[in-house]
Amino acid sequence: MEQQQAAHSTEEVVGMVAQTFLRDRDQFIDQLSHLMRTQVPILDQDPRLRELMEAGTTDNLMEALQYLQNEAAEDDVRAPERALVYARILAQRDVPASALIRAYRVGQAGFLDTGMRYAIEFGGGGPVTTSAIVHIVNRTSVYIDRVCEQVGVAYEEERDRWVGNRGGLRQQWVTRLLNGTTTDADAAEQALRYPLSRGHLAIDTWTDPHIDPAKAVEVFDQLRAALGTVFDRALGTLLIPVDEHEARLWFALPGEPSVDSAAIEQLLADRALPVRVAFGGHGTGLAGFRRTAAQADRVRRLALLSGDHGARVLSYHDVSAVALLASDIDTLREFVADELGELAVDNERNLWLRETLRVFLAGNRSYAAAATRLGVHRNTVQYRVRQALNLIGVSTDSPGADLYPRLALQATQLLGAAVLRPESGPN
Template sequence: MEQQRAARSTEEVVGLVAQTFLRDRAQFIDELSSLMRTQVPALDRDPRLRELMEAGTTDNLMEALQFLQNEATEDDVRAPERALVYARILAQRDVPASALIRAYRVGQAGFLDTAMRYAIEFGGPVSTPAIVHIVNRTSVYIDQVCEQVGVAYEQERDRWVGNRGGLRQQWVTRVLNGTATDADAAEQVLQYPLTRGHLAVYAWTDPHIDPATAVEVFDHLRMALAGVFDRAQGTLMVPVDEHEARLWFALPHEAAVDSAAVERLLSERGLPVRAVFSGYGTGIAGFRRTAGQADRARRLALLGGEHMARVLSYPDVAAVALLAGDIDTLREFVADQLGELAADNERNLWLRETLRVFLAGNRSYAAAATRLAVHRNTVQYRVRQALNLIGANPETHGADLYPRLALQATQLLGAAVLRPEAPHR
């Protein structure tokens, strides 16, 4: 009878631990994901990978909590589908399998550390058997899931590398990291002139689009852009994964990209894709440089989310893209430069846009009025209001650089860099 009471007490403690995890799930996932990214830097490449990792972590947490509280055997453990998708994406992106397994072990340690603290808090004298139960069941769950995601990774890796797109990806990776020492061999495999001038494009589709459709979208995108860069001396398209691709156009000279015109072209052709463009670079060093610029522009676009335009050109957003590498610091910069104008509300939105256009137009009220399609007096009123909120002197010339940069950051990133509006009492 005493043993039954102890067993029931242990079961109750485990249940309370699970309930607490569920209550604090969002905060725990955020902290655990941050820990995994810190300890496994290979997984901290961009916002999309972070989103995929958090989705898999959330599903694993829910499944693990269920496994703690039921009598399922190790043969009943199934890795969540989103965890398998994440493993396949890492395989396509050539992220080492060891990084994935390491993340699971870091996650396991973080989960157990928190679970044992909860068990001690709720268990009192029966916390030890509760902890033993949690450790044993968690180990069984993680071992089974690691084996399954490992198999999914290896199968996808074999499939991906086995096709020509995967082979091109491998060679491009070697060129970008400097391990491809034979430029002639690389050019022969890639069928692309690496020693000429380059402009890079990073494109991606919605993850809900099926892979076969995504391939067709990228092919149509390549053909559409071939018309834009009609003097290209070569084109290279390399898949990053099933929903992302890199393209390079070998150009004889620098060509400015009209983002608005490209966006209209994509809309006219009904292509469900987003794209960012690099600047111009020459030779293998320029090939690498344009890839880095396109990567930074893509990270900026992902940070902006649906608020961001479908098409970006790196030369147009270079300063903000560089600052966005540390989003917390950029948010502080915006707050310092814009003061009360950094509050996220409808009124400030119009004031910021008016001031941005006014400063970009060399402080011309007439030009700003034309651009915004409002009366000149409206522009004057809004500019005065905006400068009052910033605390800037409207007669101070030559001091526009930082405010203009902060205003561009708010235009591109919106709420990601703004201060939430204080709730009204």
């Protein structure tokens, strides 16, 4: 054993540590991201932010492993571009810089804990192991220090730019209204030029990340104009950028509006607007301003969980129950499995069975109505419904017995694979 240990130099042990990180990269990134979200919970409030954080973490890991194995100088360390983008997005969203730096320190600790265990395993615990651990600690500390300095500068520069324009100042007013740090509605109305005492309908909207930020601003303005044709009785509108690809929009309305998601989705298609939209419910006064914004935010999170192929327009009125349940996706996945049984397995046959059963139950159990809605023969609907109920394994005939299955079916329609059970491969 001692001869085997002596055969490895410090450089070889460090190289083996790096290769093991690369081999287990995806699993390690998942664990590290979970650790950072747990210890810095303010970074775990949005699926899009989680995606950006994981992208930056992946790039930082790759760069850190390169720096670990080469002789590059401290001045050669460069923060990955996606890490800088993440810092700028946090600045735009008014997330404290301390949370960002704390996440880096948590990530550093997790990296060193795993790296030192690998070094002990490959070095055998002798002088080579000690030398390898010292090397890993020193190089990692240098890398993190330099990257934290660079992302900190990117954060501060973006923060100054963002707050320095009118949109940033208005965003600050809205942030204070939403978190309750100001209740001076009169001053807020003057700054925002928006009537806070009226009824409100909040809308979250976002573009794809590949769209140029300048183009995104134009798209959001075009969306406001397009929705103005739908809510033509509006007494005022308020458009606030959240970051370069996301915005909040409020319409001040005299009464509760009817939100036709299908019609609005067609409107977006007709005007070629590359956005997704999440509507809150209607609320009145300052409390209603906050409540409809919170509802729109829940719907947006639901839409993000559904992935790129989800509906472009969702309304809180239509998806409120699933939006509330989706705040704990693991619990929702268990609920779907419990209610749908084998119908919760993710395969093409079950997809058709779930959709047929969902339409059938939503249409007051009318085979004819379901057949018309789905564009198939009535006998096909009867066959699929029978097969679906057999897979669920319970009767839904008694009054109210179909409530939970209907909710589970709506969750699968909106979220797909995110709440379904993967199909087992061949043995």
